[in-house]
Amino acid sequence: MRFIGAFILWIIVFIVAGAVFVWSGVWNVAADQPDSFLVRAVVGATRGYSIERRVHDIQPPSNLNDAAMVKEGAMHYAEMCSGCHLAPGMDDSEIRHGLNPKPPNLTRFAPEPAEAFWIIKHGIKMTGMPAWGPTHDDQKIWTMVAYLQKQPKMSAAEYQQLTANAAQEHEQEDHGATGMNSSMQRPMPAGTNAPASASTH
């Protein structure tokens, strides 16, 4: 009986301490405030287990090596992702410095396909990584995954060629083959105006 009483008392103490902590405002939510080791460890583990639990049913399509697929993915990537994740020939961007956590440089490694698909589709809460599923169907998301597999080995010249051609083709898909306004639709060349290329979409 005494044990149960002490247990309940401790639970009440924890709840009150937690509430005081929240209401006091001592926790600094500023993005430019580095996180403590404990927060990084807890959030990192939560992220890892949460994604692991959700990806194992996802089967990557067999055509991830397909050149047309990679090309389409490069075009989406240049428009929506390169500002945060960089691209071949791009050293840095302004938005990366202000984000906490900092977006990984996806020119350095190719993320595992099923996991990348899940993350691109659903995003990651409280990190700045948006969910692209509400605006892009699964097939389009797989093209980005296909591109990400090639990106670490791609030169700046190859990337520019791929995204320039891809932008023209995308435009023809959208507006017929007239080529109208092609200069306005084309993403900026990599490296010249990095943050602007990500904010066009």
Ligand code: HEC
């Ligand atoms: C506003 C910045 C921002 C944009 C735009 C953005 N991301 Fe992210 N992304 C992030 C951040 C931040 C993370 C890291 C999240 C974390 O630490 O859990 C991330 C994580 C990822 C990861 C997981 C990488 C790993 O560690 O395995 C992938 C894959 C990814 N993003 C792909 C994309 C793609 C593809 C696009 C474009 C369609 C995109 N992102 C657009 C900020 C962004």
